[in-house]
Amino acid sequence: MALTVVGSLAYDAVETPFGKRDRMLGGAATHFALAASFFDTVHVVGPVGDDFADEDLTILATRGTNVDDVERVAGGKTFFWAGKYSANLNERETLDTQLNVFETFAPKLSQASKDADVLFLANIVPDLQADVRQQCAAAKFVAMDSMNLWIDIARESLEKVIGMVDCLILNDEEIEQLTGAPNLVQAAAKVLEMGPTVVVAKQGKYGAALFTADDHFWVPAYPLETVVDPTGAGDTFAGGFVGTVAAALQGGEQLTEGLLRNAMAYGTALASFNVEEFGTERVARLTAEEIPERVANLRRITSFEDRPVSLRG
Amino acid sequence: MALTVVGSLAYDAVETPFGKRDRMLGGAATHFALAASFFDTVHVVGPVGDDFADEDLTILATRGTNVDDVERVAGGKTFFWAGKYSANLNERETLDTQLNVFETFAPKLSQASKDADVLFLANIVPDLQADVRQQCAAAKFVAMDSMNLWIDIARESLEKVIGMVDCLILNDEEIEQLTGAPNLVQAAAKVLEMGPTVVVAKQGKYGAALFTADDHFWVPAYPLETVVDPTGAGDTFAGGFVGTVAAALQGGEQLTEGLLRNAMAYGTALASFNVEEFGTERVARLTAEEIPERVANLRRITSFEDRPVSLRG
Numbered sequence: 001m002a003l004t005v006v007g008s009l010a011y012d013a014v015e016t017p018f019g020k021r022d023r024m025l026g027g028a029a030t031h032f033a034l035a036a037s038f039f040d041t042v043h044v045v046g047p048v049g050d051d052f053a054d055e056d057l058t059i060l061a062t063r064g065t066n067v068d069d070v071e072r073v074a075g076g077k078t079f080f081w082a083g084k085y086s087a088n089l090n091e092r093e094t095l096d097t098q099l100n101v102f103e104t105f106a107p108k109l110s111q112a113s114k115d116a117d118v119l120f121l122a123n124i125v126p127d128l129q130a131d132v133r134q135q136c137a138a139a140k141f142v143a144m145d146s147m148n149l150w151i152d153i154a155r156e157s158l159e160k161v162i163g164m165v166d167c168l169i170l171n172d173e174e175i176e177q178l179t180g181a182p183n184l185v186q187a188a189a190k191v192l193e194m195g196p197t198v199v200v201a202k203q204g205k206y207g208a209a210l211f212t213a214d215d216h217f218w219v220p221a222y223p224l225e226t227v228v229d230p231t232g233a234g235d236t237f238a239g240g241f242v243g244t245v246a247a248a249l250q251g252g253e254q255l256t257e258g259l260l261r262n263a264m265a266y267g268t269a270l271a272s273f274n275v276e277e278f279g280t281e282r283v284a285r286l287t288a289e290e291i292p293e294r295v296a297n298l299r300r301i302t303s304f305e306d307r308p309v310s311l312r313g
Numbered sequence: 314m315a316l317t318v319v320g321s322l323a324y325d326a327v328e329t330p331f332g333k334r335d336r337m338l339g340g341a342a343t344h345f346a347l348a349a350s351f352f353d354t355v356h357v358v359g360p361v362g363d364d365f366a367d368e369d370l371t372i373l374a375t376r377g378t379n380v381d382d383v384e385r386v387a388g389g390k391t392f393f394w395a396g397k398y399s400a401n402l403n404e405r406e407t408l409d410t411q412l413n414v415f416e417t418f419a420p421k422l423s424q425a426s427k428d429a430d431v432l433f434l435a436n437i438v439p440d441l442q443a444d445v446r447q448q449c450a451a452a453k454f455v456a457m458d459s460m461n462l463w464i465d466i467a468r469e470s471l472e473k474v475i476g477m478v479d480c481l482i483l484n485d486e487e488i489e490q491l492t493g494a495p496n497l498v499q500a501a502a503k504v505l506e507m508g509p510t511v512v513v514a515k516q517g518k519y520g521a522a523l524f525t526a527d528d529h530f531w532v533p534a535y536p537l538e539t540v541v542d543p544t545g546a547g548d549t550f551a552g553g554f555v556g557t558v559a560a561a562l563q564g565g566e567q568l569t570e571g572l573l574r575n576a577m578a579y580g581t582a583l584a585s586f587n588v589e590e591f592g593t594e595r596v597a598r599l600t601a602e603e604i605p606e607r608v609a610n611l612r613r614i615t616s617f618e619d620r621p622v623s624l625r626g
Contacts, residue, residue, distance in 0.1 A: 017495060038624045063625050088486075088495060173401075182330065182401060183518075185536045205496075206519040209533070216614045218533035220522070223498045244622060251623075261617035288624035295619060301529045302615050304574035306608060309557060310564075311351045311601035312376050 003246045004113045006045040007122025013082035024279035025056045028122035031232035035239025035270040037063035039247040043113040045069040047101040049076035076101035118246040126157035143167035163195035172201040222272030229278045233271045240270030269294035316559045317426045319358040320435025326395035337592035341435035344545035348552025348583040350376035352560040356426040358382040360414040362389035389414035431559040439470035456480035476508035485514040535585035542591045546584045553583030582607035
């Protein structure tokens with residue numbers, strides 16, 4: 001019983017109003033795995049170069065994450081991304097992207113990774129996502145991320161793989177772009193017609209929304225006094241969300257609305273730790289004991305009583 | 314026992330991707346009053362010109378709203394605003410602003426308006442807000458709106474009037490601009506140091522947040538399949554929010570966190586009706602019976618159970 005993630009392992013150079021890092025561990029699969037490993041045994045599938053440090057592989061292996069399928073490409077260099085955030089962290093500018101070993105990445109899954117019950121396809125070329133999804137035929141719950149680039153240049157492949165998964169996790173504006181719908185409610189309904197039974201819209205600092213055939217659910221981002229670096233927040237959220245689902249399915253639970261809402265809360269809590277420091281720094285030393293308090297706080301700050309109000313006719 | 318609002322009565326020309334109106338009833342006080350009148354007797358204070366139609370005065374007087382202090386300026390023209398919204402309604406461009414009678418507006422309050430228990434200072438010149446606040450010495454709860462323009466050109470006056478009110482209702486980015494804080498949590502805390510005991514951050518299509526000395530509360534916008542025109546949504550929200558507070562205070566309730574959260578939900582529900590059609594069209598024919606269902610739905614789509622999750626150490 002395990003959770004497989006396929007995606008990028010990277011080094012990031014990041015500048016925010018609160019500091020900078022020239023080279024820090026990053027990548028979607030990294031952030032996802034660090035969060036998901038609180039819930040299940042994670043198998044990471046992704047390429048790195050000769051330059052990938054042993055201590056970063058050790059961080060990736062936190063809480064027993066299996067790194068056997070981290071492919072070290074001889075003579076290659078690890079994916080590198082550099083970006084700079086605006087004053088209020090709402091926008092970021094990409095300064096440099098070096099695909100390096102990612103350019104020729106063809107996911108090779110060990111039998112253990114293929115046997116996973118739950119699969120997360122982080123943001124990579126849609127055709128590779130489809131390939132991995134087919135390799136993991138036994139997976140009971142498959143979620144995926146993507147990005148506007150693939151909507152622009154590989155829409156057909158993207159729509160095909162969306163039709164092969166249970167859950168699409170995407171930024172709200174990308175969901176609108178994907179479907180051409182004028183608002184998120186209409187857009188999510190269109191995605192539900194494409195195949196997935198679960199749609200999660202990430203809304204950045206505003207939180208996230210969940211759409212199923214049954215209902216909607218909206219949760220704010222966890223309010224923080226200190227936000228230092230949003231890099232990886234979406235993948236950390238996905239790790240908490242998919243991880244919660246994985247743990248519950250393996251405990252024999254059904255994929256209910258209640259479970260999914262709980263997963264949204266855990267994803268939100270995990271993401272809140274991620275943004276408090278640069279890159280993986282905070283989540284890498286996070287302990288399981290710290291998480292439930294944030295989930296409980298999230299519940300407290302979103303609850304209200306439906307008190308009777310006498311309305312004038 | 315009554316609720317006084319001081320602010321603009323206007324004609325708006327609005328174009329959205331879903332249609333346009335060349336001249337429709339608008340203005341902050343108008344939208345506020347239509348919403349607040351579900352909760353309390355509203356007194357509207359604001360100027361109009363010779364061109365203000367009797368049928369629009371009749372709309373304003375819905376549910377017994379008192380329009381004795383709507384000042385008709387002989388030879389004057391009503392405030393006019395023209396704007397166009399972007400495809401996803403996230404941004405709007407002001408095409409024309411004609412202050413007209415608003416340029417020389419000096420609020421004249423009848424004794425009945427001055428005696429109000431609750432006062433809402435809609436977005437007007439801060440010095441006029443301060444003047445009205447002083448005229449309504451008996452008010453037990455005073456809330457105000459403002460805008461980035463006054464932060465830019467009348468900061469001192471704005472800070473002074475903020476220090477004279479109980480509640481500031483403002484867009485999230487304006488609260489950040491006002492305080493210079495890098496995020497909303499820090500920004501709201503700074504406003505609480507300026508005088509108000511309640512801060513409400515409007516987040517547009519993402520909802521709203523409430524800050525007091527005790528806690529935070531976050532509520533999403535009510536999810537809609539059809540959003541036609543966001544004009545007046547913020548003032549309609551304020552009308553529902555302040556109206557709920559007014560009704561409760563007059564019922565002998567204290568200004569508790571629970572009451573304020575309930576007010577946030579009613580404000581959100583009212584605003585959702587406003588955006589479904591142009592201008593005041595939907596709220597003008599809204600009935601009291603339609604409102605509680607949206608409040609109940611809002612509660613349903615934000616609730617989650619804190620189910621125990623077994624976390625790996």
